Amino acid sequence: MSEQAEKKYAAYICTGCGIGDRLDAGELEQTASRDGRMNVVKQHEMLCSQDGVQMIRNDIDKEGVNHAVIVGCSRRAKVEAFAFNDIAMTRCNIREGVIWARPDTEEAKETTQEMANDYIRMSCAEIKQMNKPSPSGQQGRNPNVLVVGGGITGMTAAIEAAEAGYSVHLVEKSSALGGHVARLHKRVPFKAAPVGTPNSPDANLPMPEDTGIGDIIAAVEGNDNIKVYLNSTVTKTSGAPGRFSVDISTESGDTITENIGSIVQATGFKLYDPENLPEFNYAGSPDIITNLELEELANAAGDGPIKRPSDGKEVTSVLFVQDVGQNSSDEGRLPYDSGIGDLVSIKQALYFKHHNGDGCDATICYDNLRTPGAPGEDFYRSGQRNGVIFTKSEVKEVVPGDSITVKMHDKILDEDAEVKVDLVVLDLGMVPNSGPDPYAANEALEGMSDEDRAEELEAQEAHAADETSVKVESILNLDYRQGTDLPHLKHGFTDSHFICFPYETRRTGIYAAGPVRRPMDMKQAMDDATGAAMKAIQEIENAAQGRAAHPRVGDLSYPTFRKEGCTQCKRCTVECPFGAIDEDEERYPQYNEARCRRCGTCMGACPVRVISFENYSVNTVGAQIKECDIPEEWDEKPRILVLACENDAYPALDQAAISGEEISPWARVIPVRCLGSTSLSWVTDALNNGFDGIIMMGCKRGDDYQCHFVRGSTMAAERMAKVGDTLETLNLEPERVVVHEVAITDIERAPALIKEMEETIEKVGLSPFKF
């Protein structure tokens, strides 16, 4: 930025919330001006008040202050009051971080003041390395949403986005809209019985309902904001949110290129292939059918009875086998349960009660009956009340014949039984229609040396080019460095960060909705579609302004690199959890900041430290480490550096202080965007500076990750596995550097981990690197 010419630094010290009582504010001011070399240092008894904020505002507007340190509460408090977006700013946490974390006693006074002085020194050093972030100006507002998939999920997302005023391009592979739902005879009811419905065998309980799919299709077709492409696929997606360029290959064989702001992938599911399950003999009789085939039988029945496929005989008995090939640890079967199959079978059993009369026996063989959703329990009762027989049992074999014989083990009566029925319906699991997982082979990389890893990656790349197209067809055909489609998490479902941020995938601006991200029913898929449409809209607006998506919502900083220093090692392009970095023709990294989530994993990955953000860099943290005052060895005051993830560990420490947990006076906590951004140089610098111990606190990693940036925590753990070498060269004990997984709820544990390091230092002694 060109406006860096005149930098004017200011520190504003709040003495409210007991800070003034517990600390010597004069000394704090002195530290800021003498050690911190701030141009302006001011105190205020309540900085977050209108008066306090106005004081800062005046300095910015009239005195030319453009770099400010707000000394007071944690950066997580009073965010609105201190929203000075037109300057470079940092927060120095001496409330939660110091006075609330330390006891108010005479003997603690000295170390508490030292702590506060240190944090001020650190923040002043940090601000000097910071610049005001501003948008790159790379993109404008593009109000077009691409929806891939014309089933209930895709259509709902399209309608929601269109009604909010956005243009939608809806691409459907088949020749018609409606997906699976269009094949259904009826749907599971959407609503529970009214409040006050008695719990009795003759209560009025919810029954199967019309699907309403015709109205939804009509609403899509009649909406001027929605353009439908049938018999079409996406053959190329390039760019970034706000400026995606999407090639749609259409029915006529033409390819249309559309400019797209954000994307919803709603490609749904297919049924698990029953041919893989020999014991159920799907191929052995036309009267052994899948749950979707039953829908067609029911549709064909019209107002009359449902007839069995083999000879057209009216069905007088039907048996449903639940969870077929699901919840299985056997190779080739589904390790998960669709969760909705029991609702579907109850619905279908009720078809028979309706079409074929009460005399038609309908038996549901279940192991664990699950009826999720608002109407679930009422619908189960509805099935019972209408005479559907439920039996907790394991179906061992289905034998074709004039009547189908079902061999089962009744788990309540603990005995084998054989039942003869006219028709058997298999409740098959849902298999997601995901594209190929870009990281499918990455597990092979775990624990490899740098050289082997690079080699393996090259090999995979070459391999992938010809293999993926054979195995699973790409859906989005992303023109990204890291593969053509959305990454998976488990069992082939698209990773959707499903607890904290549903729909959010590992590719910014592309949202997964419906059964492609987890098994779900029609109602859930519609809710899901609405949520994903909202996220897609939000991303269009964020991208238009160059703002980050969650969790650093609104962040205008973005990574840049110093080309002269880059060695083209590819670590950043490979390790970015969001596939945000491509490579240009010269094989240099090419940043697509609208895809970037600002976690800094690239920064942590870079061995030559050329990647940085305006307001976050190797230097902003490095300077803090260097400016921390290290007492002489004979003072017997150890120093522990805590690099804490700003999403979980840092708030956990804040909350610990709020809850009255003590935090070691030797700790100096520096928040990091993600442990993935941690540079090995910080560790080396800290050890060389005389820190006695280093704790890195990141989020839970692995399949059940809680890392807000998905892979950041994992990458950090992998990199820090090598920190032992550094310690060895410095001749230091390995236990001085530890990495912990810390959750936001670890309010007691987080301070205890620091205490633990205190004990370790007591055991191994102070660092020999104190000068």
Place this chain on the structure above:
Amino acid sequence: MSELNKAMIEQYRNSFLSEVEANVEEGEWVKMCMQCGVCSGSCPLGKHWAHPPQEIFMMIRAGKREEVLTSDSMWMCTSCYNCIVRCPRQLPITHIMHGLATYAKKLGLTPKNQPTAKFAEIFWNNMMKKGRVNELKLGLSLYFKDGFGPGIKEALRNKDLGMKMMKAKRMAAGEFFGGHGVKDVSGLQKMIKKAQELEDARMKKFDEPEASQDG
């Protein structure tokens, strides 16, 4: 269709369930059981039931007519109502068990020498004589339910208790000759007879399946 086939068809069908719904007190609730087993776990005599309530409900659905109706299980019910108040589906389990017992008795399927079945019968007959229970005669007939010999033995075993009760004026020898009763005995008996007739008229006929091979 062969007899064997017919017997097999009875399984996991609604035939016995329909019979229970029509003829057993609160039988229409049986289908609403969700097989959680809380009833079985709540029964104070649970360990003595060959088939706890949860299982009885499943057996009804599985069409095990004879096994259910000849079972000793429902006679284990002490009418403590623990199952009723704990049942998440609010099934009147106690009543269903009583109802099954009544129905089994009516069909003559109660196991021989089932003590509670006998006692219950003695109780009813004792009560019906005068409209109120004669505790002394009830006790004596209970002792002699298995015949004269065992009766004397049982009476002797309990004679100390009897003496104590008499001493506390909580048992009266005079009850043996006459004792308490309602004045309008004949009205009461006619009333009960009528009630029984009305109820019998409501009963549906269900043929017992010829083959009882319902393993």
Place this chain on the structure above:
Amino acid sequence: MAKREYSYYPGCSSQKGASSSNLMKSVDTMCEELDIQLNEIPDWNCCSASIGYASGSELPRLTLSARNIALSEEHNKNQEIVATCAACWLATKEAAERLKEDESMFAEANQALAEAGLKLQNTTPIKHMAEVIVEDIGIDSIKEGVKKPLEGIKIAGYVGCQTNRPFGIAGESFENPMYLDNLIEAVGADAIPTYEKKVQCCGGALAFSEPEKSQEMIKGIIEAAYDNEADMIATPCPLCQANVEIYQDQINEKYNTKFNIPVVYYSQLIAVAYGRSASDAALDGQLIAAKQLEDVAKK
């Protein structure tokens, strides 16, 4: 205090010379003290308890109770029916509810009643005496009238089954009802909140037909009272009282225990605490003498 009047259904075991005649006697005394007038339902009949079901099926059993309600409605107009026996109360209340829910059953019950020249309106509330004490009078009022507090006596409040389930006292839990403990405290004795067999089944009528199975449960009820250092057990239910008290010798014989703990009625506690004699409180009706209550009564 205005006199309260109720239509009284004592039940078979509360007759003279019957197994809970001591309940009857102490209830009479208690009601005198609490200014309650009990008007016995003329010519009431047995409810068939919860054991009549082998021979008496649903409608005949409901009709038995319907007869009592009809008689009460005819002779004790506008009076709530009060029962002291858990089984009587339960059978009567259950019949009233069933016949309210099921119109055809109600019609048939009336058809049967007509044979005895009776007609059921089925509008009368059916109460247990414990409800009268807890809801109509109130534990606080009971406390006010105490003349001789039962100080230093530790009493395990044994509520049992049918006073508690399925209807119970409004506002109380099925698993841990508190009113009996509150009543014990109100008369100056010490309740035992940790008494874990408070709502355990004693076997009910199966004490006669399945003595071994029942006595195993009764043993647990008594053992828990001893474990909690109770001086005696108090209960509102006549069958509970009888079962827990009278089989102690047989249990001692079988299990080699030395049980000898008095089992009394709540009504006896109130009678004694209100200053009445041992005989008015029917303490002579105990098989195992409640010595401490006798001592208070003598004071």
